[in-house]
Amino acid sequence: MPEVVDVLLRREGTATFGQLRAVVSGRAIRAALATGSIRRIAKGVYALPAAPDPITAARAQGGLVSHLSAAVLHGFDVLELPDKPQITVPRGQHRRLSPVSCVLHWADDLPSDGTCTSKLQTVLDCARTLPFAAGLTIADSALRGRVLDRSQLMVAAANLSGPGCRRARQVAAAADGRAESPLESVLRAILIEAGILGFEPQVVVRDGTFSSRIDLANPALMIAVEADGFAYHGTRAALARDCRRHVSLTVRGWRLLRFSWEDVMFDPEWVLQAIRDAIAGSPGHHNGSDSRTATLEAAGSGRL
Known part of the structure; x- marks a missing residue:
């Protein structure tokens, strides 16, 4: 299933x-x-089956919609929907009898008004409690939508203490609003967790006759990594466009590695090995040393 x-x-x-x-x-x-x-x-x-209403669950428990449920309400991209509403209540408060099943969290200094944790608190809560890739997806989404400032997120994460604070700081340090999709965020998370550095999101390769933007690229090594969702590449016209783009990058000395949703989500070890092989210049990959150099620009040059 x-x-x-x-x-x-x-x-x-x-x-x-x-x-x-x-x-x-x-x-x-x-x-x-x-x-x-x-x-x-x-x-x-x-x-998908209809999920219980998180706001109803929050009111029944006398708390706020939080964590992954709050991320959904705020409109952030998520890797998976919560099975049950996630609710945060004041520390020391006991679970109340309710027909709506939910997952409870406890916190100090919980606001007494509103129905949902703030956008910043939601990103931090998710970064603390979710796997790195899932937390990074939400943080990237918040920065991409310009509802948070990266420096604001970094400061807030630095001031955290308790369980999950180290992971939250790792997410804040890696968060980048240039990532254009959850699949790109997960692909970047795989590289970061493996200690593979030097890959930047949304790098533009441009010269006098050609311009293309790459999901993740290492300009120094001229390795381009793409996360390909079927929705954007599933037509005849898209195939023709992708083929021409692939050739144009290749003749300019780039090694283009394209990974599907299934590759990224279900076989990250294979993805890592392919990227490591490309970095090492394994058989079947040219090193691009004789290729013509293209002008590189990072889209949105600075982080958000």
């Missing part, structure tokens, strides 16, 4: 039978329906 749910998440929660069958088996779809992992909302149309 995870594959069926993943497809729906990538399509913002809904898909037709044909769209699902292009990726997963009919048996998997029937199994997901039988277990309640997905639901049929119309003939031939499927969706």
Whole structure:
């Protein structure tokens, strides 16, 4: 069932039978329906199950919507939707009986008004409690949407204490609003956690006759790394455009490595090995030493 749910998440929660069958088996779809992992909302149309209302859960518990549930309410990109509403209540407060099941967190100095933790607090909470890639995805999204300033995030993370504070500071240090999608954030997180440095998001390669922007690039090594979602590369026109772009980068000395959603999300070790092989100049990769140098510009030159 995870594959069926993943497809729906990538399509913002809904898909037709044909769209699902292009990726997963009919048996998997029937199994997901039988277990309640997905639901049929119309003939031939499927969706993720409706989640309990987090605001209702927060009011029932006398707290605030927080963590991943708050990230969704704030409109941040997330890698997965919460199974249950995540609620933060004042420290010392006991769980109240409620028909809405939820995950409780406790915190000091919780605001007495509002229904949701602030955008900054939400990013910090997620950075502390989620895996690095998931936390970075949310932080990148907040910076990309300009609802937070990177220096503000860095200062707030530096002042944290307690469980998860080190991870939150790592997320704040790596967060970059230039990342254009969750898949790019996860790909960058894989490199960072492996200690592979020198790759910058959204690097522009430009000369007199050509201009292209790369998801992640190491200009010194002339290695380009792309995170390819099917939605942007699934048509004949997109294929023709991608082929010409690939050739144009190659003749300029770039090694272009393209990874799918499945590669990045389900086989990060293979992704890392491919990038390590490219860096090491393994057989099958040219070193680009005789190639013509293109002018490089980092899109939005400074971090947000």
